[in-house]
Amino acid sequence: MMDTLPKSILGRTGLTVTKLGYGAMELRGTDHFPRLSAKEASTILNCVLDNGINYLDTSPDYGYSEQLIGDRITHRRSEFYLASKCGCPVEEPEVPHDQRKPHDFSRANVRAGVEQSLRRMKTDYLDIVQFHVSPSRTELEENDSVAELLKLKEAGKVRFIGMSGTIPHLEDQIAMDVFDVFQIPYSVVEREHEDLIHKAAQRGAGIVIRGGVARGVMVKDESVIAEYPGFLQPAFRARRRLWQQTKIDDLLEGMTPMEFMLRFTISNPDMTTTIVGSANPEHLLNNVKVAAKGPLPAGIYAEACKRFPKVAAEQVV
Numbered sequence: 001m002m003d004t005l006p007k008s009i010l011g012r013t014g015l016t017v018t019k020l021g022y023g024a025m026e027l028r029g030t031d032h033f034p035r036l037s038a039k040e041a042s043t044i045l046n047c048v049l050d051n052g053i054n055y056l057d058t059s060p061d062y063g064y065s066e067q068l069i070g071d072r073i074t075h076r077r078s079e080f081y082l083a084s085k086c087g088c089p090v091e092e093p094e095v096p097h098d099q100r101k102p103h104d105f106s107r108a109n110v111r112a113g114v115e116q117s118l119r120r121m122k123t124d125y126l127d128i129v130q131f132h133v134s135p136s137r138t139e140l141e142e143n144d145s146v147a148e149l150l151k152l153k154e155a156g157k158v159r160f161i162g163m164s165g166t167i168p169h170l171e172d173q174i175a176m177d178v179f180d181v182f183q184i185p186y187s188v189v190e191r192e193h194e195d196l197i198h199k200a201a202q203r204g205a206g207i208v209i210r211g212g213v214a215r216g217v218m219v220k221d222e223s224v225i226a227e228y229p230g231f232l233q234p235a236f237r238a239r240r241r242l243w244q245q246t247k248i249d250d251l252l253e254g255m256t257p258m259e260f261m262l263r264f265t266i267s268n269p270d271m272t273t274t275i276v277g278s279a280n281p282e283h284l285l286n287n288v289k290v291a292a293k294g295p296l297p298a299g300i301y302a303e304a305c306k307r308f309p310k311v312a313a314e315q316v317v
């Protein structure tokens with residue numbers, strides 16, 4: 001029998017989403033070239049839907065991810081909510097990461113990006129479009145970028161608007177009070193956004209968590225970290241060290257590190273869904289099983305909150 005995933009309401013959008021979502025970034029492969037064949041991508045995407053996950057996140061920045069969604073599961077469009085990003089360079093997916101144009105939040109580029117996502121994913125509407133890479137309030141206001149997303153919303157091409165936000169701009173973005181959804185990084189080893197997550201939720205936004213299993217750095221070896229762009233590596237290593245140095249054997253009660261971490265993320269009372277990425281159907285099935293168990297027992301969650309700091313891992317290890 002299929003495991004039943006817990007669900008919650010995505011803030012003021014009113015959408016009912018599974019607490020385990022799916023992040024489709026892994027479909028892109030290293031340096032944006034396909035790591036998975038189209039057949040493998042089809043297997044994982046259909047596995048996501050077959051297991052009842054109903055929230056998918058992607059971006060024009062993730063290589064062929066949008067095209068694979070369009071080619072492989074658009075016929076199942078009514079089974080999932082689809083979120084993508086805007087402000088990304090509008091160019092071919094095979095352009096290597098270090099040669100891509102910068103993000104551009106002009107109205108013309110925001111519109112061109114959304115229209116490209118609709119074409120690539122063979123759909124008439126996106127449920128959510130989020131500004132990518134956390135632009136500042138000033139940059140958004142100078143470009144009048146939000147107005148363009150609202151125009152796309154009026155035209156029915158976009159249902160809700162969001163922000164993929166981080167410190168230092170997140171607080172200002174929340175204060176703008178225009179975003180229905182925030183996508184924010186968070187896990188037991190990356191708790192620095194926790195208070196802002198609470199603030200955004202209090203103001204009625206839906207909270208989409210990314211990095212909810214810390215990219216698996218606590219169960220993968222150093223070679224995995226070395227595959228990521230250099231600027232990301234110090235933080236990944238610090239989170240891994242924080243995980244290794246924090247004594248929690250007495251809290252695991254038979255749970256694997258992956259189960260503990262995923263259920264810790266799901267225990268956060270302000271989160272709505274965590275879009276865990278995976279290119280591996282076995283990992284995905286395992287995540288579904290774990291997420292179906294729901295939050296950690298309250299006492300274990302409270303104790304874990306005492307042991308792991310609320311500041312960035314780099315500041316403590």
Ligand SMILES: NC(=O)c1ccc[n+]([C@@H]2O[C@H](COP(=O)([O-])OP(=O)(O)OC[C@H]3O[C@@H](n4cnc5c(N)ncnc54)[C@H](OP(=O)(O)O)[C@@H]3O)[C@@H](O)[C@H]2O)c1
Pocket residue numbers: 022023024025026057058132133164183210211212213214215216219258275276277278279280282283284286287
């Ligand atoms: N700026 C932004 O807006 C932004 C930035 C980054 C990510 N995102 C979004 O957030 C999503 C998720 O974020 P993320 O990829 O940074 O972090 P994540 O979901 O914490 O980690 C994904 C990684 O964890 C591994 N993993 C997942 N389940 C596992 C399991 N059961 N056992 C072992 N390893 C497992 C996956 O490897 P396998 O493939 O081997 O399973 C993958 O490498 C992305 O797909 C994307 O949609 C957005």
